[in-house]
Amino acid sequence: MSSLWPQLEPLLSEVEKPARYIGCEDGAQRPPHDPDSVAWLLCYPDTYEIGLPNQGLQILYEILNERSDAEAERSYAPWTDLEAQLRSRRMPLFSVDTHRPASEFDVVAFNLSAELVYTNVLNLVDLSGAPVRSADRTEAHPLIAAGGHCTYNPEPLADFVDFFVIGDGEEVVGDITDVLHRWKRDGRPRGSRHAVLRELASVPGVYVPSMYEVTYDGADLVSVEPRYSDVPATVEKRTVADLAEWPYPRNQLVPLTEVVHDRLNVEVFRGCTRGCRFCQAGMITRPVRERPSDQVRQMISDGLRRTGYDEVALTSLSTADYSGIGDVVASTVDDPSMCGRVSVSLPSLRVDAFTVGIATEIQRARRTGLTFAPEAGSWRLRQVINKLITAEDLYAAVESAYSQGWRRMKLYFLTGLPTETDEDTAAIAELGRNCVEIGRRYNNGASVTVSVGGFVPKPFTPFQWFGQNTVTELNRKISLLRDDLRRDRSVRLKWHDPAATLAEGIMSRGDRRLGPVIEDVWRAGGTFQEWSEHFDLGRWTESMARHGLDPDWYAHRHRTLDEVLPWDHISAGLHKDFLWQDWRDALEGLGLEDCRWTPCYDCGACTGYGIEHIVASATPPAGGSQGTGQDLSTGHEVRVSLGVRP
Numbered sequence: 001m002s003s004l005w006p007q008l009e010p011l012l013s014e015v016e017k018p019a020r021y022i023g024c025e026d027g028a029q030r031p032p033h034d035p036d037s038v039a040w041l042l043c044y045p046d047t048y049e050i051g052l053p054n055q056g057l058q059i060l061y062e063i064l065n066e067r068s069d070a071e072a073e074r075s076y077a078p079w080t081d082l083e084a085q086l087r088s089r090r091m092p093l094f095s096v097d098t099h100r101p102a103s104e105f106d107v108v109a110f111n112l113s114a115e116l117v118y119t120n121v122l123n124l125v126d127l128s129g130a131p132v133r134s135a136d137r138t139e140a141h142p143l144i145a146a147g148g149h150c151t152y153n154p155e156p157l158a159d160f161v162d163f164f165v166i167g168d169g170e171e172v173v174g175d176i177t178d179v180l181h182r183w184k185r186d187g188r189p190r191g192s193r194h195a196v197l198r199e200l201a202s203v204p205g206v207y208v209p210s211m212y213e214v215t216y217d218g219a220d221l222v223s224v225e226p227r228y229s230d231v232p233a234t235v236e237k238r239t240v241a242d243l244a245e246w247p248y249p250r251n252q253l254v255p256l257t258e259v260v261h262d263r264l265n266v267e268v269f270r271g272c273t274r275g276c277r278f279c280q281a282g283m284i285t286r287p288v289r290e291r292p293s294d295q296v297r298q299m300i301s302d303g304l305r306r307t308g309y310d311e312v313a314l315t316s317l318s319t320a321d322y323s324g325i326g327d328v329v330a331s332t333v334d335d336p337s338m339c340g341r342v343s344v345s346l347p348s349l350r351v352d353a354f355t356v357g358i359a360t361e362i363q364r365a366r367r368t369g370l371t372f373a374p375e376a377g378s379w380r381l382r383q384v385i386n387k388l389i390t391a392e393d394l395y396a397a398v399e400s401a402y403s404q405g406w407r408r409m410k411l412y413f414l415t416g417l418p419t420e421t422d423e424d425t426a427a428i429a430e431l432g433r434n435c436v437e438i439g440r441r442y443n444n445g446a447s448v449t450v451s452v453g454g455f456v457p458k459p460f461t462p463f464q465w466f467g468q469n470t471v472t473e474l475n476r477k478i479s480l481l482r483d484d485l486r487r488d489r490s491v492r493l494k495w496h497d498p499a500a501t502l503a504e505g506i507m508s509r510g511d512r513r514l515g516p517v518i519e520d521v522w523r524a525g526g527t528f529q530e531w532s533e534h535f536d537l538g539r540w541t542e543s544m545a546r547h548g549l550d551p552d553w554y555a556h557r558h559r560t561l562d563e564v565l566p567w568d569h570i571s572a573g574l575h576k577d578f579l580w581q582d583w584r585d586a587l588e589g590l591g592l593e594d595c596r597w598t599p600c601y602d603c604g605a606c607t608g609y610g611i612e613h614i615v616a617s618a619t620p621p622a623g624g625s626q627g628t629g630q631d632l633s634t635g636h637e638v639r640v641s642l643g644v645r646p
């Protein structure tokens, strides 16, 4: 074993935030280095502050370290100051746990949660000492892997990543470790890298891009097909059937320095069946799998006691939908051993499930920020996107919050949605103003931040066929909003840079031809593209022009049903005809109810895997209208009118 600590330590006084690179957090592991174990370096391709709280990475870190044939350590993207120091001294990427060089690991695995981190992935592979292109690596180099939501369209990174994991990682990391353990035991013979990748390609949920041949006809993608008969034509995602079997992380890391989401995080369920049509996370993580509420309570009390945190976030895609929510919040706040000092935050709340009851329980301890995401300003557009919350739902939630003492809240919207008109844009300002007015009934200083992001169509959603708005159009809509809200001091407007939305859109639905573009942008110094001060659209478009690629073709063009999509050989379980029908329904403004409590639409997510929604309680959450207004206590009566497909 080698540690770079002696060389690294003197550099830390030269860099902005040394605590990013030290490790030693409560919960950190320093696994013994056994030459026979499969060594994983789990990398988050952004800064420590953003990467440390990532639950996916922490879960795998623990699961792998519990195995006798594996060891796992962590790494985060060094900020530009340390990177410059490392490069000038020819020092490689290292783990923060034992400061071991990345080249000593068998697998360097990245979590991909956003497209704009792709250049950071190349940068870290290069810093590790391995060639950035997988074709140039040998048995002497680590295998480069990636998991996370962006892997549902892995093609833009196909030239650089040896294998992708599609879906939940808990089980598949064990299967991968088994294959690699045998390979290590055999001494990683010369020429065997191809063979081991081929073996990995047959592990369910693993996609090895080099095993697939891509054919184009002019600009059009014709097919992505396996080169060998033992490689699957379609790679199915992995789905953990029962979260109760995976109560991780058990030892959440407690950072030594400030990070985002600095609190105990307990995942209460995975999946979402609300069916918001813009939402990739909801679509690809189906079916719903709730954790038993007893287990949630246990994880909260153990976690709080161990970490000393006084705040717990109940995480999921839509936490107020968790059927045990009332009990869990109340019992946490009432826990006598916590002496009334614990606050509960619910970072992902649907407004229609936010009740006075929940507001009261949360505020009994401490008021944290509240964000509601109506996503669209008008009811018409919310029907198009299937975010079926009425303005009354929103106002009732906002009133609950203000009446319980909140003074500020954030409303999150998307702009550039399919069929959006200027009236829909004006309705965003109107909602913001009305919320402030409600707040003023309780507090003169009430204010609202309206935050607007440009919409990017994502694979495996009904909007995957939609051509996204141009930068000019997005800027025009933001200007309309700015003009509209100019005189309202209590409604603050924030927006995401439309130029970054374009780059994200190109990558989101891109194909393998974008590999050289990502490489060019990285070679030109384009790292940390998620950070506005580092983002430069010109680098992306200039490189695309050099390679004869057209940003319009990738981002702004509507797709047709017969078009081969770059991710058609990956399966998220959803039937393509279900998504297409949902897209047609969207254009007609037809809503679709939550299938958790209503009959199955056969989207494929449950039937395809023989897994059903698992809910912790047979009773839906009190007060939750399940987004479509149905009152479940009185026989699913629908109070808002939903169009019905003829």
Ligand code: SF4
Residues within 6 Å of the ligand: 272, 273, 274, 275, 276, 279, 281, 282, 283, 317, 318, 350
């Ligand atoms: S409620 Fe809608 S936006 Fe939220 S996770 Fe579910 S599908 Fe996505």
